[in-house]
Amino acid sequence: MNATVFRLLAVLREGPRDASGILDRLRELSDDEPLPSLAGFYRGLKRAVDEDWIEVVEGEAEGNRGRPPQGYIITPGGRAAAETEALRMKRLAGLVLTTPHGGSQSGK
Amino acid sequence: MSDITRRCIEWMLGVALWPAPREYRELFAADVRSTFVREAFRVRQDQGRIVLGVYVLRTITGFFLSSLAQRLNTLRHPTVDLSGIRGDLQVAVRSLIRAPTFTVAVVLTLTVGLGGSTAILGLVNTVYRSALPFENGEELVRLRSFANAAAGQRVYNMSSKDFYSIRDGNRTFEGVVAMDGGSLSILGDDGATRVSAIAVTEGWGELLGLRPALGRLFSAEEEALGADARVALISDAVWERFFGRDPAVLGRPLATASGPFSIVGVLPPRFAYPYEAGVWTPGHLDPSAWQAHSLNVVARLAEGMTAEHATEDMARVFGALKQSQPGTTPDDGVSVVSSREDLIRDSADSLRGLAAAVISLLLLACANVANLLTIRLVDREADTTLRAVLGATKARLIRLAVVESLVLFVAGGLGSILLAALLGRWAGTLIPDVLRTQLDLNEIQLEPTVLVGAMGIAVMAGLLTGGVAALRASKRDLQSALRNQGRGSPGRATGRLQNLLVVSEVSLALVLLVGASVLFQHFQQLRTADLGYRTDDRMTFQLVVDTERYAETGARAALLVELEDRVRALPQVIEVGITSVNPLCCGDWAAPIRIEGRTPPADAPPLLIHHGLVTSTYFEAMAMPILRGRNFGPQDAPDAPPVVIVDEALATRFWPGEEALGKRLGLDREGRPQRTVVGIVPTTIRQGDYTESWYLPLSQEPTGSSAEIIHVMIHQRDEGALRAAREVVAEIDPTLAAFGASTLAALRDETIGQDRIGAILASLFAGIGLLLACLGLYGLLAYRVALQTREIGTRLALGAQASQVVFLIFGRSLRLLGAGVVVGTGFALFLNRVLANTVPGVEMASLRQIAGLILLVTLSAMLASLLPAMRAARLDPARTVQG
Numbered sequence: 001m002n003a004t005v006f007r008l009l010a011v012l013r014e015g016p017r018d019a020s021g022i023l024d025r026l027r028e029l030s031d032d033e034p035l036p037s038l039a040g041f042y043r044g045l046k047r048a049v050d051e052d053w054i055e056v057v058e059g060e061a062e063g064n065r066g067r068p069p070q071g072y073i074i075t076p077g078g079r080a081a082a083e084t085e086a087l088r089m090k091r092l093a094g095l096v097l098t099t100p101h102g103g104s105q106s107g108k
Numbered sequence: 109m110s111d112i113t114r115r116c117i118e119w120m121l122g123v124a125l126w127p128a129p130r131e132y133r134e135l136f137a138a139d140v141r142s143t144f145v146r147e148a149f150r151v152r153q154d155q156g157r158i159v160l161g162v163y164v165l166r167t168i169t170g171f172f173l174s175s176l177a178q179r180l181n182t183l184r185h186p187t188v189d190l191s192g193i194r195g196d197l198q199v200a201v202r203s204l205i206r207a208p209t210f211t212v213a214v215v216l217t218l219t220v221g222l223g224g225s226t227a228i229l230g231l232v233n234t235v236y237r238s239a240l241p242f243e244n245g246e247e248l249v250r251l252r253s254f255a256n257a258a259a260g261q262r263v264y265n266m267s268s269k270d271f272y273s274i275r276d277g278n279r280t281f282e283g284v285v286a287m288d289g290g291s292l293s294i295l296g297d298d299g300a301t302r303v304s305a306i307a308v309t310e311g312w313g314e315l316l317g318l319r320p321a322l323g324r325l326f327s328a329e330e331e332a333l334g335a336d337a338r339v340a341l342i343s344d345a346v347w348e349r350f351f352g353r354d355p356a357v358l359g360r361p362l363a364t365a366s367g368p369f370s371i372v373g374v375l376p377p378r379f380a381y382p383y384e385a386g387v388w389t390p391g392h393l394d395p396s397a398w399q400a401h402s403l404n405v406v407a408r409l410a411e412g413m414t415a416e417h418a419t420e421d422m423a424r425v426f427g428a429l430k431q432s433q434p435g436t437t438p439d440d441g442v443s444v445v446s447s448r449e450d451l452i453r454d455s456a457d458s459l460r461g462l463a464a465a466v467i468s469l470l471l472l473a474c475a476n477v478a479n480l481l482t483i484r485l486v487d488r489e490a491d492t493t494l495r496a497v498l499g500a501t502k503a504r505l506i507r508l509a510v511v512e513s514l515v516l517f518v519a520g521g522l523g524s525i526l527l528a529a530l531l532g533r534w535a536g537t538l539i540p541d542v543l544r545t546q547l548d549l550n551e552i553q554l555e556p557t558v559l560v561g562a563m564g565i566a567v568m569a570g571l572l573t574g575g576v577a578a579l580r581a582s583k584r585d586l587q588s589a590l591r592n593q594g595r596g597s598p599g600r601a602t603g604r605l606q607n608l609l610v611v612s613e614v615s616l617a618l619v620l621l622v623g624a625s626v627l628f629q630h631f632q633q634l635r636t637a638d639l640g641y642r643t644d645d646r647m648t649f650q651l652v653v654d655t656e657r658y659a660e661t662g663a664r665a666a667l668l669v670e671l672e673d674r675v676r677a678l679p680q681v682i683e684v685g686i687t688s689v690n691p692l693c694c695g696d697w698a699a700p701i702r703i704e705g706r707t708p709p710a711d712a713p714p715l716l717i718h719h720g721l722v723t724s725t726y727f728e729a730m731a732m733p734i735l736r737g738r739n740f741g742p743q744d745a746p747d748a749p750p751v752v753i754v755d756e757a758l759a760t761r762f763w764p765g766e767e768a769l770g771k772r773l774g775l776d777r778e779g780r781p782q783r784t785v786v787g788i789v790p791t792t793i794r795q796g797d798y799t800e801s802w803y804l805p806l807s808q809e810p811t812g813s814s815a816e817i818i819h820v821m822i823h824q825r826d827e828g829a830l831r832a833a834r835e836v837v838a839e840i841d842p843t844l845a846a847f848g849a850s851t852l853a854a855l856r857d858e859t860i861g862q863d864r865i866g867a868i869l870a871s872l873f874a875g876i877g878l879l880l881a882c883l884g885l886y887g888l889l890a891y892r893v894a895l896q897t898r899e900i901g902t903r904l905a906l907g908a909q910a911s912q913v914v915f916l917i918f919g920r921s922l923r924l925l926g927a928g929v930v931v932g933t934g935f936a937l938f939l940n941r942v943l944a945n946t947v948p949g950v951e952m953a954s955l956r957q958i959a960g961l962i963l964l965v966t967l968s969a970m971l972a973s974l975l976p977a978m979r980a981a982r983l984d985p986a987r988t989v990q991g
Contacts, residue, residue, distance in 0.1 A: 018143075019143040020143055020146050020147075037166070037167065037170045038140070038170065038171070039171045040170070042140055043174055046132060046135070046136065046178075049135065056135060070138065
């Protein structure tokens with residue numbers, strides 16, 4: 001799972017959104033981190049759909065040019081995958097953020 | 109953001125997403141569009157137009173690359189998409205790959221059929237549509253005299269009298285001009301060079317619509333003076349060779365053996381009409397001369413007139429001439445043909461025959477392919493019915509069949525274009541040299557229209573055959589089709605049509621084989637025939653003897669004697685002889701004769717024979733033995749009694765059963781003496797239309813007669829003979845130009861070159877015809893076996909032997925074959941008769957030949973029937989009966 005897909009799943013864990021909504025939320029959470037390009041964003045969406053981590057849903061309201069807006073919702077499989085990835089990254093992060101001899105860093 | 113900007117962005121996005129897999133586009137295209145527009149709007153608002161432009165560009169590029177990457181990924185890991193045309197293509201291609209024999213057979217048939225046709229039709233198209241070397245050339249016609257003979261109509265050049273009568277008396281031409289062919293020896297830095305020179309009558313250049321590249325045409329005063337004007341037009345080739353394209357060539361003298369000419373103009377590049385001319389001069393003709401027929405006459409049709417009008421008018425003019433001045437012409441009339449037909453006349457029949465043969469084969473190839481496709485549909489009936497049962501609609505089934513045949517035909521079409529391009533180069537060698545020069549043709553032009561036409565035929569045929577076959581298949585009741593597989597027969601009409609197709613193919617194959625066989629036999633005969641003279645270790649060159657320069661009495665004879673003696677003395681030479689006509693090249697001479705003591709009826713056509721002037725050593729040099737009587741000798745001086753040597757063919761024709769020696773005959777012209785036959789030589793095979801020949805001693809022909817160009821024939825000891833002989837010629841007279849040097853063996857090969865090509869082509873067509881017939885027969889039998897597997901299985905189950913099944917299949921094949929052979933033999937004999945009548949030397953095929961070819965066709969058909977027969981014999985009775 002790459003960073004783009006992880007971030008997608010992270011946002012959708014909060015609730016279903018359309019693509020623009022996901023991008024807006026990513027901007028809020030970015031902390032000046034660069035966002036993926038739009039092409040990369042949709043590549044991530046496609047990957048997530050292929051892996052059955054998210055589902056594509058059609059909304060009820062009238063959207064652009066009369067087409068109902070397309071939304072995305074995380075699946076239970078997607079939630080589980082996101083959590084697994086998060087734990088994995090936490091373990092990896094721990095390797096870098098703990099002291100060489102195992103204790104945690106403390107201010108003196 | 110304006111509406112236009114938004115539309116532009118959406119359009120660009122559409123293009124960028126186009127390479128992406130369909131699944132991706134279906135899932136995200138609309139969403140991408142709306143999100144992109146929204147994001148673009150936000151960027152425009154927050155960061156301005158310039159940043160928007162950069163953003164749009166970057167995003168579009170990103171989507172395009174992403175789409176490509178996804179497409180590549182799909183190709184590496186394909187998934188079968190069975191819906192839509194793309195899916196049909198995938199299914200069709202895989203299916204054809206799984207049936208390599210069928211696919212290769214169909215694609216090859218189409219490639220050869222379409223490709224060969226395209227190349228040959230390109231050749232015909234090139235010849236018939238190439239630009240003529242004249243302005244508005246389609247309005248020009250060639251006029252020639254003709255005489256009706258027992259063997260058919262002979263056409264030839266005109267006399268001056270006929271020319272002037274037509275020029276002054278016609279009502280259908282804007283103008284009429286005449287050209288008299290001859291030659292000049294141009295004196296250059298490297299000695300004398302012979303060039304074809306044409307004397308032309310008033311208004312020649314204007315009538316042909318010529319525009320000199322330099323200078324001008326002849327003036328009226330110069331034309332009135334004729335040859336005395338001493339002016340000339342030269343060709344681009346002469347300008348380059350002798351004047352180095354000097355722009356100041358006008359007014360410079362053209363130095364020739366018969367004096368200088370002042371150059372008034374240079375004609376356009378590649379113009380060399382007629383006879384590959386290099387020099388044109390004004391000519392002056394004697395209006396009363398009616399005996400010599402040497403004029404090439406051309407006319408331009410007046411507005412509103414056609415060649416048919418002109419033909420009627422010529423009949424009127426000529427009829428009036430014959431009535432008012434009887435006995436002044438041996439001709440029967442004037443023929444009028446278009447200038448194009450005249451230029452290609454020797455090749456027109458073969459070109460038309462070629463086109464007809466090619467089109468026939470093309471039609472057969474397509475019909476064969478249609479048959480093979482039908483068989484395939486039957487073979488795949490199980491597959492088709494299964495698809496139908498699984499939910500495929502009729503439309504989808506038809507589409508699958510159409511797409512499959514379309515793939516085959518397009519592959520065949522592409523292959524045919526490649527083959528046509530390759531064949532185009534080879535087919536160019538079929539263009540006769542004279543056409544190459546006259547029409548400036550060097551290679552076949554495969555016009556885009558011909559290629560597009562070939563592909564168009566391929567696509568249309570693919571749609572048609574696939575559609576028709578698929579429609580038939582889709583009409584079958586699926587349930588009963590599944591139940592009744594292998595238990596059927598073709599419909600009556602279909603069955604008859606298929607039988608007719610196979611019988612036609614077998615007949616055509618036999619016709620082509622017989623045609624090829626006789627042409628090949630004719631070619632072999634030409635190659636190995638006893639010509640009546642030897643060509644090994646013999647070589648020849650030509651000289652132009654200027655009759656003005658050697659006008660003094662005896663000067664010409666002395667020249668020939670000195671030439672012969674000095675060349676014979678060369679260590680490289682065994683013997684030398686001189687003749688006015690080379691038997692293997694450069695045209696033929698004919699003379700009308702009358703036999704002493706015989707008065708032919710007034711309306712009898714003239715007795716035309718080959719007319720040759722020779723020195724006494726000619727026969728020795730050519731290894732032609734004097735069979736009876738004697739050779740010419742010193743006693744045959746100019747003032748001695750006129751003598752002649754004739755060949756056996758002439759002696760037998762006019763004095764059958766008698767001794768010809770001592771008999772007398774002469775030229776059928778007023779005032780020409782009767783000559784005594786003093787010797788008989790073998791009949792020779794030579795170019796030209798006349799079988800019988802007579803030979804007159806050069807020493808007895810008066811100066812200024814037909815022997816202006818002479819051929820020196822050398823029996824050489826080694827290859828240095830030509831160079832040594834040329835040096836002798838230059839020593840005797842530096843203005844004498846030796847040209848046209850060649851060995852007689854090479855000339856012989858060249859003479860029969862067209863026959864060789866004809867034989868090769870005929871054999872090629874015959875081979876293709878036989879292959880098509882075998883394919884057709886195989887296809888038909890395979891189809892019938894596939895339809896009747898249940899019946900055959902039942903027979904096997906009831907105790908029939910495999911050999912009986914094989915005989916059953918062979919029996920069907922033999923019945924079709926028999927019908928094809930009977931029809932084919934009839935047509936073959938007819939074609940043979942046509943060939944024998946039109947191609948000199950071609951004989952009727954013998955019974956043994958025809959029997960041998962029938963055996964070949966039979967064996968081929970049996971071979972084609974073997975596979976379906978063996979397949980039928982190997983059927984498992986249990987499985988086929990149970991279905």
